[in-house]
Amino acid sequence: MENQSDIILKEEIPRLKFNYKGNLIPNNDEKLLLDILSRGEIRAYYILRFLFEVQSRIDSNEDLLIIFDDVADSFDYKNKYAIIEYIKDILESVNVNAIILTHNFDFYRTVSKRLAIRSTSFMASKCNNGVVKVNKGKYFEDxxxxxxxxxxxxxxxxxxxxxxxxxxxxxxxxxxxxxxxxxxxxxxxxxxxxxxxxxxxxxxxxxxxxxxxxxxxxxxxxxxxxxxxxxxxxxxxxxxxxxxxxxxxxxxxxxxxxxxxxxxxxxxxxxxxxxxxxxxxxxxxxxxxxxxxxxxxxxxxxxxxxxxxxxxxxxxxxxxxxxxxxxxxxxxxxxxxxxxxxxxxx
Known part of the structure; x- marks a missing residue:
């Protein structure tokens, strides 16, 4: 992190300097970095930036509404459950709210159970005319x-x-x-x-x-x-x-x-x-x-x-x-x- 003192004193979002296989990326060039990293490494990089930014805003007592759109699809089961625990942790802050969207039925049931949000869980449907209706959620149990x-x-x-x-x-x-x-x-x-x-x-x-x-x-x-x-x-x-x-x-x-x-x-x-x-x-x-x-x-x-x-x-x-x-x-x-x-x- 290049701006460690500003992170602490001014609550800035971290600026990251990258070291890839022992070589510093010239001028901290993000474009060059993204050309070098694999897709999995790029995803990890963006997740890291996201986590830093969210935590910075929480520490600044900002009101946050975070939309998680099919986050489960990019992860294996271990990390899928880690994401759920992360969402649970940040929602403990009074300033943070979230909308969680998913096509994954297992993820839907697990999130509803672990976050105790059955009363605010919904299932969407679309008719032939393209009208989308939000229905009360169900099928939480076996x-x-x-x-x-x-x-x-x-x-x-x-x-x-x-x-x-x-x-x-x-x-x-x-x-x-x-x-x-x-x-x-x-x-x-x-x-x-x-x-x-x-x-x-x-x-x-x-x-x-x-x-x-x-x-x-x-x-x-x-x-x-x-x-x-x-x-x-x-x-x-x-x-x-x-x-x-x-x-x-x-x-x-x-x-x-x-x-x-x-x-x-x-x-x-x-x-x-x-x-x-x-x-x-x-x-x-x-x-x-x-x-x-x-x-x-x-x-x-x-x-x-x-x-x-x-x-x-x-x-x-x-x-x-x-x-x-x-x-x-x-x-x-x-x-x-x-x-x-x-x-x-x-």
């Missing part, structure tokens, strides 16, 4: 326990557990249960005959606290229940909805609608030869047989909007949080129209 397991006897929440429990069976190497739940998320030979009670008998192996629950809808076919719930969501949809359980149901339904169409469009032997990555491979086969370009674009939207991690590896739920309800509703409606046209043509 999503699976508080939303899905605790509401096991509600249709949407029951269905929403399937992808998570399927993952658990994969890790437990219970192939029979894993394959059964795969038939709930992809169109297989047995999918249309699976009942809710069949699914319950598999889920309760893991969700043991719900083993004795008598589901009022246990006699229904799972696929019928899923599409009925989806239609209800679409009919009563709030375009600014941030409900994860609704988005999850829509994502699963979109994939199944797309698969139903693609399976009808392909010879049985091609469909039966597919054992993994079913949606993507069905799409590739439809592309190979020269399906209409506009239909392929629609089906590819399913691959783009509902990728594997959207409903299979749902631990973080980040893709669903970040996705507009409108995108899913529009996609589902387009897929329903496509299947309806196909039925009329047949």
């Amino acid at each position: 999503v699976f326990k508080s939303i899905f397991i605790n509401n096991y006897d509600k249709e949407k929440n029951f269905i929403g557990l399937i992808p998570f429990v399927r993952n658990l069976f994969e890790y437990l190497v219970d192939n029979e249960s894993y394959n059964f739940l795969t038939s709930c998320l992809h169109i297989k030979a047995n999918t249309q005959n699976i009942t809710v009670e069949d699914v319950h008998n598999v889920l309760k192996k893991v969700v043991v606290s719900k083993a004795d629950v008598d589901l009022p809808f246990k006699g229904e076919k799972l696929l019928d229940l899923l599409f009925t719930q989806t239609e209800n969501i679409v009919e009563h949809c709030n375009e600014h909805s941030i409900d994860l359980e609704d988005k999850l149901i829509l994502a699963i339904a979109c994939r199944l609608k797309a698969e139903l169409y693609m399976i009808k469009s392909l010879p049985d032997e091609i469909v039966e030869s597919i054992t993994k990555n079913q949606t993507q491979k069905l799409y590739q086969k439809c592309k190979e047989i020269g399906l209409n370009e506009s239909i392929l674009k629609l089906l590819n939207r399913v691959n783009l909007i509902t990728p594997e991690h959207l409903h299979v590896n749902s631990f973080m739920f980040e893709p669903l949080v970040d996705m507009s309800m409108n995108n899913l509703v529009n996609l589902y409606n387009d897929l329903c129209q496509l299947n309806a046209k196909d039925e009329l043509a047949a």
